[in-house]
Structure formats: C-alpha cells, structure tokens
Amino acid sequence: MEPRQPAPAVAPSQRSEGEVLDAIERRRRRPHVKLMDKQITLAHGAGGKSSHTLTQTVFLKELRNPLLEPLGDSALLQPNGGGGPRLAFSTDSFVVKPLFFPGGDIGELAVNGTINDLAMAGGRPLALSAAFILEEGLATDDLSRIAASMGAAAERAGVPVATGDTKVVERGKADGLYISTAGVASVNRGFELSPAAIRAGDRVLVSGTIGDHGMAIMIARGELELEVDLESDTAPLHELVAALLDATGEVRCLRDPTRGGVATVLNELALTTEVGIVLDEAALPVRPEVSGACEILGIDPLYVANEGKLVAVVAPHASDAALAALRSHPLGREAAVVAEVRPDPPGMVLLDTAFGGSRVVDMLAGDPLPRIC
Amino acid sequence: MRFVDEFRSGDVARQIAERIAGLVEPGRHYKVMEVCGGHTHAIYKHGVEDLLPPEIELVHGPGCPVCVIPMGRQDDAIAIAERPEVIFTTFGDMVRVPASHGSLLDAKARGADVRMVYSPLDALKIARENPDRQVVFFAIGFETTTPSTALTLLRARAEGIRNFSLFANHVTIIPAIRAILDSPDLRLDGFIGPGHVSTVIGLRPYRFIARDYDKPVAVSGFEPLDVLQGVYMVMRQLASGRNEVENQYTRVVREEGNPRALRAIAETMELRTSFEWRGLGFISQSALKLRDEFADWDAEVRYELPGVRVADPKACQCGEVLKGVIKPWECKVFGTACTPDRPIGTCMVSSEGACAAYYNYGRFARRRGREAEIAGLEPVVREPASA
Numbered sequence: 001m002e003p004r005q006p007a008p009a010v011a012p013s014q015r016s017e018g019e020v021l022d023a024i025e026r027r028r029r030r031p032h033v034k035l036m037d038k039q040i041t042l043a044h045g046a047g048g049k050s051s052h053t054l055t056q057t058v059f060l061k062e063l064r065n066p067l068l069e070p071l072g073d074s075a076l077l078q079p080n081g082g083g084g085p086r087l088a089f090s091t092d093s094f095v096v097k098p099l100f101f102p103g104g105d106i107g108e109l110a111v112n113g114t115i116n117d118l119a120m121a122g123g124r125p126l127a128l129s130a131a132f133i134l135e136e137g138l139a140t141d142d143l144s145r146i147a148a149s150m151g152a153a154a155e156r157a158g159v160p161v162a163t164g165d166t167k168v169v170e171r172g173k174a175d176g177l178y179i180s181t182a183g184v185a186s187v188n189r190g191f192e193l194s195p196a197a198i199r200a201g202d203r204v205l206v207s208g209t210i211g212d213h214g215m216a217i218m219i220a221r222g223e224l225e226l227e228v229d230l231e232s233d234t235a236p237l238h239e240l241v242a243a244l245l246d247a248t249g250e251v252r253c254l255r256d257p258t259r260g261g262v263a264t265v266l267n268e269l270a271l272t273t274e275v276g277i278v279l280d281e282a283a284l285p286v287r288p289e290v291s292g293a294c295e296i297l298g299i300d301p302l303y304v305a306n307e308g309k310l311v312a313v314v315a316p317h318a319s320d321a322a323l324a325a326l327r328s329h330p331l332g333r334e335a336a337v338v339a340e341v342r343p344d345p346p347g348m349v350l351l352d353t354a355f356g357g358s359r360v361v362d363m364l365a366g367d368p369l370p371r372i373c
Numbered sequence: 374m375r376f377v378d379e380f381r382s383g384d385v386a387r388q389i390a391e392r393i394a395g396l397v398e399p400g401r402h403y404k405v406m407e408v409c410g411g412h413t414h415a416i417y418k419h420g421v422e423d424l425l426p427p428e429i430e431l432v433h434g435p436g437c438p439v440c441v442i443p444m445g446r447q448d449d450a451i452a453i454a455e456r457p458e459v460i461f462t463t464f465g466d467m468v469r470v471p472a473s474h475g476s477l478l479d480a481k482a483r484g485a486d487v488r489m490v491y492s493p494l495d496a497l498k499i500a501r502e503n504p505d506r507q508v509v510f511f512a513i514g515f516e517t518t519t520p521s522t523a524l525t526l527l528r529a530r531a532e533g534i535r536n537f538s539l540f541a542n543h544v545t546i547i548p549a550i551r552a553i554l555d556s557p558d559l560r561l562d563g564f565i566g567p568g569h570v571s572t573v574i575g576l577r578p579y580r581f582i583a584r585d586y587d588k589p590v591a592v593s594g595f596e597p598l599d600v601l602q603g604v605y606m607v608m609r610q611l612a613s614g615r616n617e618v619e620n621q622y623t624r625v626v627r628e629e630g631n632p633r634a635l636r637a638i639a640e641t642m643e644l645r646t647s648f649e650w651r652g653l654g655f656i657s658q659s660a661l662k663l664r665d666e667f668a669d670w671d672a673e674v675r676y677e678l679p680g681v682r683v684a685d686p687k688a689c690q691c692g693e694v695l696k697g698v699i700k701p702w703e704c705k706v707f708g709t710a711c712t713p714d715r716p717i718g719t720c721m722v723s724s725e726g727a728c729a730a731y732y733n734y735g736r737f738a739r740r741r742g743r744e745a746e747i748a749g750l751e752p753v754v755r756e757p758a759s760a
Binding site for chain 2: 353
C-alpha cells in the first residue's frame with residue numbers, strides 16, 4: 001500500500017510564520033482594483049469578501065463620489081447648502097425565497113429593511129418608495145397579501161410608502177417577485193454616527209439574539225427537513241435607535257447586521273477604523289434553536305443574517321446606559337455587550353472562545369456553505 | 374445547548390490541560406497527528422492549541438474528504454454537470470473547489486444545473502421529482518459518508534429509480550494513514566483517530582498502528598473537549614510507554630463499528646485497485662467503486678468522462694500539508710496567491726482543510742503564542758474572565 005508515485009520534494013517557503021501573517025494582513029488591506037472573476041456567481045451576493053470586491057471594483061470605481069464613498073447603510077445629504085437637518089437616503093432590494101416565511105414575508109421585509117438602513121444613520125424615516133418586479137404567473141392573491149403586509153408594516157412604523165413602480169417580466173425571469181425599496185429620513189441630532197469616531201476601549205452591543213432571520217429562512221425553504229420553531233426577527237428599528245440615542249450621546253456608530261451577519265459588520269468596522277475588535281463568545285446572545293440548527297449545518301451564527309437587530313459601538317462609560325436603554329425597549333430586551341474595541345490587532349476581529357482559546361473571525365469567503373461531516 | 378455545551382466547558386478544559394502539561398517530559402517535543410479534518414476544524418474554531426503546552430504540536434492529517442479529491446476527478450465532475458440533461462447534486466463544500474477550468478460554482482454560473490444537498494437521499498428525491506432529467510450525486514467522503522451513499526443506492530434500486538446515478542469518489546482512511554506512517558518525511562508520536570469513521574469501521578483497523586509502528590492512538594470525538602481528552606490519552610500512553618488503540622469517543626464508537634453500515638457498503642461497493650489522492654499520488658486499494666450489479670447507477674459507466682490525470686498546480690503544496698509534512702503557512706502560496714476567497718488548493722476550500730482552518734481561525738492566536746515564546750514568556754493560557 002505504498003504510494004506508487006513519490007511525492008514531490010518538499011521545498012517549504014523561506015518565509016517565517018510572522019512574515020506570512022504580515023503579508024496576509026497587508027493583502028487584506030490592499031484596496032481591490034480589479035474584479036478577477038469572469039462572471040457573477042452567487043458568492044458576489046453573499047455579503048462577504050466577494051460582495052465587497054464587487055462593490056469596490058465595479059460600482060465604487062464607476063460611480064465614485066463623496067456621498068457614496070463611505071459605503072454606509074445610507075448616504076447623508078445636506079440639502080439647501082447646510083444649516084437645516086440633513087437627509088439620510090438609502091435603498092435596498094429583496095429577493096428572498098420563499099416569499100412567505102415564519103415571522104414575515106417579502107413585503108414586510110422590504111419596508112423594515114430600508115427603514116433600518118435609514119435608522120442606522122440616526123434618522124427619522126420620512127417616506128419610502130417601492131418598486132415591484134413581478135413574474136408572469138404570480139398569483140394575484142399572493143401579491144395582494146404581500147401588499148397588505150407592506151401596508152401594515154408601513155403603518156406600524158409610521159412611515160408611508162409615498163411612491164412606487166411596477167414591471168412584469170416573462171415566466172422564469174424572476175422568482176415570483178422582487179421588491180426594491182428606497183427611503184429618506186431626516187437626521188436632526190447634534191452628533192454624527194460614524195465609524196471614524198470609534199476608539200480603543202469602546203464597547204460593542206447587539207440589540208438581541210443573532211442569526212434568527214437567516215436561519216428561519218433556511219429552515220422555511222424546507223430543503224433541510226429540520227423541524228425548528230423559529231421566526232424571522234424582521235422589525236423596524238428606528239424607535240429602538242431613538243431610545244438609544246436619547247439615553248446617551250456617546251454612541252459612536254450603528255450598523256444593521258443583515259446579510260453577512262454580525263461578523264461581516266464588525267470586520268468592516270475594524271478594517272475602516274484600523275482597530276481590533278474582540279468578541280466574547282460566552283456573551284453572544286443566540287437562541288438555542290439557532291445554535292442547534294447552525295451546529296447541524298456547520299454554519300456560524302455570527303455570519304447569519306438579521307433583519308431586526310442592530311450593532312452599536314458606544315464609549316466605554318456609556319455602555320451601561322446604552323444597554324439599559326436597549327433592554328427597556330421591546331425590540332432590545334435581549335441586548336448584550338458582546339465585544340470590546342482594542343488598539344491591536346488593527347483591522348482584525350477576534351473571538352475569545354467559551355472553551356478558553358481564541359480565534360480570528362474573518363470576513364466570509366463565498367456562501368455560508370455547510371460542512372459535510 | 375444541551376449535549377453540546379457540556380463538551381465545550383472552559384473549566385473542564387483547564388483541568389485536562391493541566392493534566393496534559395503534567396505529562397510532558399522536559400525537553401521533549403511531541404508531534405500528535407489529528408487524522409480527521411473535523412478535528413482540525415474544532416481545534417482552530419475553539420482555540421484548542423491555546424490550552425496546550427508549547428512542547429505539544431498538533432499535526433494536521435489527511436482526513437479532509439474534500440481536500441483529497443484530485444483535480445482530474447473534479448474536472449470529470451464538472452464534465453458531468455455541464456451535460457444539459459443532468460442535475461448535478463453535491464455537498465456544498467465541493468462547489469468552490471478549483472478544477473482545470475474553474476469550479477462547479479463557475480459551471481453553475483455558466484448554466485449548469487448544480488444543486489447543493491445535505492444528503493444523497495435529497496439527491497434521490499430530486500430524481501423522483503424530475504423524472505425527465507438525469508440526477509447525478511457527487512459521492513465523496515471517507516467511511517463516514519459511504520454508508521449513506523450505499524443506502525441511497527439500495528433504495529434507488531428498490532424503487533427502480535433509473536434517472537439517478539452516483540459519481541463515486543469514496544476513499545478509505547487506513548491506506549492513507551499507512552502511507553503517512555511509511556513516509557520518511559515525518560516523525561509522529563501518536564494519533565488522534567477519526568471518530569466518525571470509527572463509528573462505521575470500529576477500532577480493529579487501527580491496531581496495526583500500535584502493533585507495527587509502535588504509536589498510540591486515541592479515537593476521539595469532535596467537540597473541543599473530546600480532542601483535548603484525546604491528546605491527554607495519547608500523552609498518558611506515551612508517558613507510560615504503552616502503544617494501544619484507545620477509545621475516547623465511547624458515547625458513539627463501538628469496538629466492532631457498525632456491522633449494518635459495513636454490510637451496506639460491502640453489498641454495493643468494492644475496492645478500486647488504485648486511486649489517486651490529491652498530493653499523495655496513487656494509493657492502492659484506497660477507494661471504492663460501485664459493484665457491477667449497480668452499473669446502471671454508476672455515473673462512470675453511464676457517461677463518457679475525460680478521466681484525465683491532471684497535475685496539481687505547481688505552486689500548490691496541498692500534498693505536503695495533507696501529510697502534515699509542512700504547516701499551512703509554510704506553503705509558498707499560502708495567504709498570497711491562495712486564499713479562501715480565491716483558493717488554488719483544496720486545503721484552502723473546505724472548512725475542514727488545514728489551510729482554510731488556519732487562515733480563517735488560527736492566524737492570530739498562533740502569532741500571539743509565537744510572540745510570547747520569542748519574548749521568553751510563559752505560553753499563553755488565558756485566565757477565565759469570571760475568576
């Protein structure tokens with residue numbers, strides 16, 4: 001049972017481990033200038049490294065301007081040349097499958113999603129637009145249900161859908177329907193929420209259990225034959241944000257950990273502000289149903305999408321007030337302090353495991369793929 | 374989470390780590406190979422190495438089913454997937470593995486009908502639901518996944534499902550371990566044996582390691598405490614001069630394995646004379662093919678495959694990594710030309726591959742440990758936050 005063919009002579013790299021790791025860090029920071037992929041794959045939509053590269057090399061390259069450049073959840077406009085309140089402006093598209101899932105549907109998601117992008121700028125949402133791409137053959141009953149659910153979500157949030165558009169494409173060209181929403185919000189606070197304000201020592205909070213939405217969708221697809229009682233967490237967060245910002249003026253920055261999850265958001269913050277972020281695994285709020293399903297599928301809840309949770313970076317001495325403010329709101333009852341900002345290692349997110357070790361939490365490469373054994 | 378958290382307890386881990394440290398002979402360096410990629414993943418994901426004394430080095434072994442598939446077989450898989458009548462089903466890990474002309478994910482983007490499944494039975498279900506299409510399942514894995522393929526095949530035959538076939542790439546772990554033991558490049562002190570493979574094959578097949586090569590084996594589970602206890606059991610054998618096959622994973626692994634699973638494999642499959650392993654070359658009697666009675670469900674019989682042996686990319690050193698001869702970071706392209714988002718080698722694709730595990734999880738923790746060593750400090754063992 002000898003290998004018949006001798007292995008090639010080993011010529012290990014001449015680099016030391018430290019040099020290799022330093023080279024990786026330099027490479028991670030290098031701006032992407034060219035998209036190497038010949039065609040779009042699903043990985044470009046997964047929110048991880050490929051999405052990031054696509055945005056940098058295609059969209060930012062061709063559309064670059066000062067409003068777009070920060071690549072935040074929404075852009076901040078200063079109408080009338082300054083003085084009055086600024087406007088937050090954001091857009092989002094929804095292609096979720098299935099259209100109806102436990103805890104919500106594509107319509108409710110489309111309303112809440114854009115409200116949340118606006119809320120992360122500390123804004124009070126004023127109005128939304130909704131554009132529909134419908135597939136020939138879609139049941140009008142389904143469309144009515146979705147529209148009614150959008151109406152209910154807009155009503156609950158107090159944000160009207162003020163304008164819209166409809167297009168129909170041939171059968172097979174869309175998966176039932178796609179919805180794209182955009183919105184504007186007025187930003188009236190005296191301070192700016194920006195990653196640039198993040199300092200070593202700051203604390204990172206999440207407003208509740210992570211991974212609920214993504215896992216609820218995966219289970220609702222019915223491909224896994226898992227029986228788990230789990231609902232999407234889709235919810236409008238602007239009132240939770242208002243409660244938080246009223247409680248403390250020392251919130252540095254807010255993020256909406258949707259696609260790519262909490263890990264992706266923290267990596268973006270660490271990279272743009274050149275700080276290290278160290279998560280405490282034992283402090284992460286994860287529903288047992290989510291951690292159980294993730295365990296079976298080989299997925300890390302840190303990368304699973306949320307649709308009703310926020311990540312807040314706050315000054316160290318404001319952390320208690322921020323936590324109390326979040327917990328006193330119905331959407332933030334399970335909020336927790338989950339990480340600390342440190343000067344080192346710059347640009348990286350680490351996790352202290354409950355087991356007593358530590359590891360890197362990097363941006364996601366490709367789709368969150370299951371392990372096979 | 375019940376039945377999981379118990380096996381991740383930091384308090385218990387510290388107690389085991391102390392006992393391991395107590396078994397270290399001063400001045401001796403220990404190399405313990407964890408055979409299975411599942412172990413490698415758990416070690417990095419939970420930071421198990423942070424709890425070990427610096428004298429103990431964990432060497433990552435060949436038991437990553439995605440990693441060992443050679444490029445030629447991946448090309449064959451893509452050739453099947455690109456046939457218009459075929460729905461090609463595969464475990465998720467395989468879709469990003471680079472072949473000669475891109476991965477299955479690229480083939481999917483070009484129009485191939487590639488679908489990810491969690492079980493071969495899901496593939497069979499797709500076949501039932503699409504009687505006018507040909508459904509092919511990319512069967513890979515060690516003895517852990519082979520029984521589910523075998524049972525799917527038996528069910529396909531029982532139900533008379535004719536539009537279903539398997540592209541069989543199942544491999545067996547023992548010849549790979551033997552190849553590593555015979556390799557002159559590597560000196561190992563003991564093995565953390567593969568837990569899930571052993572649920573099927575039992576403990577007997579490992580006896581030659583203790584008997585002929587004088588190495589201790591502890592077949593271990595995949596939670597971090599399992600791995601740590603496995604290391605302890607190997608160290609305890611070494612300290613008392615024993616070479617035995619011990620079973621850490623008693624809650625799952627039986628001495629005799631799983632006879633029903635073994636019967637299902639024997640009924641449907643037989644050993645190939647020889648099979649190419651990525652980076653390890655051809656190893657005789659190291660893989661399985663379908664028996665002739667199942668030719669109707671054998672994609673290798675049904676489709677004309679290129680079947681070309683493709684050399685690994687020159688820069689790729691997956692073979693050395695799989696044998697544990699070099700550390701992931703010692704590969705020339707690690708982290709530069711080869712990264713998880715643009716992998717060259719298989720070890721960088723699968724979450725069980727040593728390179729991906731080290732790149733994704735391990736690269737900073739290891740650096741911290743090294744810096745501490747350089748500075749002449751004690752190895753890094755964190756105090757519990759609450760203590």
